[in-house]
Amino acid sequence: MLGFRDPVADAISLLEPRTVIGPNLRAVGEWALRFDTFLHVRIGGLVRGTCWLILEGHEPVLLHAGDTFMLGNPPPYVLASTLDATPRPAEPVWAGADDGLVRIGQESEDDLYLCVGHIGFDEQNAALLTDLLPPLVVVRAADPRGLELGQLIALLAAEVRVAAAGGPLVQNHLAQVLLVHMLRAHAGQTDRPTGWLGALNDDGIGTALRAVHADVAHSWTLNELAEMSHMSRSAFAQSFKKHVGVPPLEYLIQWRMSLARDALARDTMSISELARATGYQSESAFSTAFRRVVGSSPRQFRNLARKPEPASAGSAVSPP
Structure with missing residues (x-):
């Protein structure tokens, strides 16, 4: 017999999520990073500071501390300090991470602090979720679910920086909890059909x-x-x-x-x-x-x- 619980738990079980969290980004001054298109979901949020999220085909979004975002099968996008900054490829910058951290500019108490991750799914069932998602979902810190999401992002960012026992397991579970909360927030934000x-x-x-x-x-x-x-x-x-x-x-x-x-x-x-x-x-x-x-x-x-x-x-x- 096939045993199941509820639609959210069932779908995520079938999706077999694989998470890659971090490195975190600390940046100050003028900067811009361009990320290539990708499959499935990327999720992240600002622990501190502000930055622009610029997604092809969408109006630029200014993110503030405590804001959380989710990207579903999106086209290329840019994270930047200003709209005028010239983007450079993110991949070589990310490859230079040290102890779970990418730094742009000198360390400062006022620098931006960003945590991002990628959640990939089993290809056979990925459409169970990705077909329901728009390219971009933003939950503001002041939104009803914003506080709990901001806390999850802060916890996730801390886990990336601390090389503690069981760290990857904690990161994986936190990312999945974050995903569920983002899905709930998205369902509450839209009047369009959002499936199960x-x-x-x-x-x-x-x-x-x-x-x-x-x-x-x-x-x-x-x-x-x-x-x-x-x-x-x-x-x-x-x-x-x-x-x-x-x-x-x-x-x-x-x-x-x-x-x-x-x-x-x-x-x-x-x-x-x-x-x-x-x-x-x-x-x-x-x-x-x-x-x-x-x-x-x-x-x-x-x-x-x-x-x-x-x-x-x-x-x-x-x-x-």
Whole structure:
């Protein structure tokens, strides 16, 4: 049986996040760093000072101490002291880090102090999250969630500088907690459909979503989910699509296939067992649904996932 808890925990578990935090940046004077495009999520915040975040296709954003930002599959961007500063590539600057710190200019009590990190996900399921995110989310220090996010950034920055036992583990967990809080903040900032993330803020739709995740093998019907949400069928279907972006039963199928892809890649159960665990009465019905969503049969997908990936010199995560 596939065991799950709630949509956020389930999705992050399937995403298998890999975090690379730091180095921190301390800078004074005029400076600008240009970062290349990248996959998945970068997250960071200012512990002290101010700087500009300049993302292609967006208005420049002036960040202040305590502000936190999240970038989802963004185009190239620049962090700079002023809008007039000429950017230089960030990678060689980051490569010169010393003890978890990159310094630009002489040390000063008034210098900027920035903490940034990269969170990468399993490619098979990355779209569960990245499809929900805009290129840029900013949470100000004065926002309802700003204080707790600022505290998390400060903790993360401190962990990067201290070579203590268990440091990488602490950084990884803090980064994931920061990610969840940023996702909650984003869901509260927008009126657009934000998938399972935004739907959790709605009592009725959130109840149905949690029920689906708690028992994915159940043969859910639109009537059952609507009754659980204390709505009529039509009102539930309309509200669900407004919040999540797809109809209820289509969401159910997509989530089942996400779980199936993960189980097949891990080769943890037979296809017939997996069919029953994801709510299908027969292996053929499961295979038909899997092929429609994924584009290959379960056996083809599993056989391909079993093949060892060739070693790649470029597999390391790039600097934030």
